[in-house]
Amino acid sequence: MDDYRRVADTVAADIAAGRLRPGDRLPPQRAFARERGIAPSTASRVYRELALRGLVVGEVGRGTFVRAARPAPAPALGEPVAAPVDLEVGHPVAPGQGALLAPGLARAAGAALVPARVAGTPDVREAAAALLAVPGWTPAPDDVLFAAGGRQAIAGAVAALVPPGGRLAVEELTYPVVRATAARLGVALVPVPADGHGLRPDALADAHRRTPFAAVFLQPTLHNPTGTTMPARRRAEIADVLERTGVHAVEDRVWSFLAEDGPPPLAAFAPARTIAVDGLAKRLAPGLGVGFAVAPPELRGRVAGALRSGAWGPAGFALAAAAAWIADGTAAAVARAKRADAAERQRTAAARLAAGRAGNGTVRADPRSYFCWWELPAPWRAETFVAAAGRRGIAVTPGAAFAAGAGAAPRAVRLMLASPPPDGLERALGVLADIAAGSPDDSPVD
Template sequence: MSDGSSIETLVAILRTEIGRLSPGDRLPSSRDLIARHGVGPVTVARAIALLAAEGAVVTRPGSGTYVTARGRRPAAAEADTSWQAVALAGRHLDVAEPAEPGPAGEVPAGTIALSGGYLHENLQPTRALGAALARAARRPDAWHRAPAAGLTTLRTILARQVGGDVGPQDVLVTGGSQGALSMLLRAVAAPGSPVLVESPTYPGVLAAARAAGLRPVPVPMDRDGVRPDLLADAFAMTGARLFYCQPTVHNPTGTVLTAERRRQVVDVTRAAGAFLIEDDFARHLGHGRPLPRPLVADDQDGTVVHLTSLTKPASPSMRIGAVVARGPVMRRLLAMRRVDDFFIARPLQEAAVELLSTPAWDRHLRALAGALHQRCAVLADAVTRELPDWTLARVPDGGLHLWLRLPAGLDEQAVTDAARAHGVAVDPGRHHYPTEPPGPRLRLAFAAAPEPADLTAAAHRLAAAVR
């Protein structure tokens, strides 16, 4: 059992005991709680601290822990939130159920995670992150207000990573890429207007678009990426002024848009007088082979708006990303920043500067590339061997996922449910489509499980689930 779950379990037990006691009654000693519940002293101390923070108990040094009047209170009547139906009338959000489960630690015990979009903790640069945060905290100005656009040092580093003639003046630091994506959609497109997306695509953009009142419109892909001819047709038919795409290691298919199409897609978008949002989430998730440079590095006209983030290659809690944009759209984003959240927390920005400025970051990326390459190969081989009638779209050159087509006659939700019953969490494919999917698909993550051997075991369990 993890420390977090042990603490939560003990807190729940103690709340029940407190409910049977009277104000002023003393709780069992820490030594008694350790012996009775088989937990460590740190778990007991943290559980007591949580209850004290809630006001349920008070701790008196040298005496013990006592129930407060607040802690012993009668059960509250069931809350009545029916009034909210009237308050929210007229603002329906057609947002699909989430398709991005949390990290592997959130799946049921004994379940192997082939779901989600984050690295397992043993692939994260935990030591380097801790050291960077500690160094950042020692800066004398660590808690000063940060500039609205972000620290100049951080913006300079991020601009250098993008390449081309991108400079720090073109970079806006954000709290990860999902919030930046939501802000971009609201900044560029008016409610009710269409936004073009690859089909399939990242479920987060569909949720963000619908939450902003936009209409996602699919543009089909083939093995070389989004089709420029159909993109031109979609612009002409809908009058859209926004196209979202992932040209480098597409999620979920793993496709890298070919060099010829990279030029064509930008040209088609520019001709339509539209913006192209380039989600470059996988820039630091390559498997050892060179990836093409970002579209924005070769864009001189402000057509491409670029998204990047440290969340995927570092940690889910490293909520630092960036938007690269030129012209009035950047001024609009800065105006929205001053309305939404003023600035991104300076300590986290300083920690990002420390992380990106040390050799430890480059070492981490090299080690991560090798680990992802190995895990990708292990899962691809295991699925091909255990489930030979499933079709693997490709073995990707980067990213965190495999994309598979199921045989005709298999229902992806039934497979997803059966897999979970056999101890494997997978992502159903339907969440990746803005309209009806062309057939049953699954997305399998190879970075969320603890070890490569777990991927082989997961494929075996999947085969058993299908049988």
């Protein structure tokens, strides 16, 4: 094992055991190198590895902080919630989902020994195209490629479009997996400003003039973490920029199933320049390793080659199970249940975070989504709030985890509402509201 990975494993073990707690600051890299008897360059690789694992987050001018630790130690404020509550991980499971999925698993058992190809089979492509179709856009079955999950589909699309050493534009706040994927592929990120309607077309064009890039990754529908959905007119303007600059787009549609009434995908406005990626982990089941990359014909071979060479292709069992659930209506039934579940959880969040608590910051969320973006009230900073929440047994994600640039970290956190049971979610949100109404001075970070 490489030395830096071995050292990173020891730090990860300290985090898992609670010896390092949420919000704890790691030493500066040179001090860390001296403590561990390693070279400064090795220390830098250790910190980068910990960030890629999602265990720490760096904030410019402040240092590197522990993101999460489970189980949480004794609370700093009052009594802890009844059990640790995870508001970081987004794995929605609708009531009764297991019973709906069981028959499809049994029917797909025979496919466990059958290898799958990234192109799938004609019937699976037909099923996937039908699942992904929305008003204003129906992908051609032959344009659908398959991956081992949504993340792998993103990796394949980025690898197909951006060579090592190249650049990928992203929204200023972006999906953290894209940061890690770009780092592993040797791709540099170019942050582009967004507003209340999503990525700004003028900023995208300006960024390309200053620092040309091969592609842009964006989330037009239910942007994670802000919840923004880009209106149709903005999508058309982005498509025009893509055409004028020759840039391609990777459109992340993983959460779009929650927004039935959303605008057509960017792929409908720029079909020759957009690879639309999606997956079934959110839509159906967290353990179902199936992702989709809908690529225009001129890009299909490049994306297929990237998926194969990266070993990002699907498993035969997962592909067969997915096709069965799509064909018999199970996928649609589970998606309906999750839309209802997400809406109910958003109502809970709105009530618990805003009920009579003036000065509690600003909560931005789409009522159809599973997450909230909470701009914290002064004088809270994200890392101190994460630490205070962790000491009450609640894991939340600091805004810096989504920041693509090197500027000041957002004074915000993302709350993922999908995983806890409803009563646990309600209690946890109430605790977070109480923390925000207090002072960081009441929640010291040791």
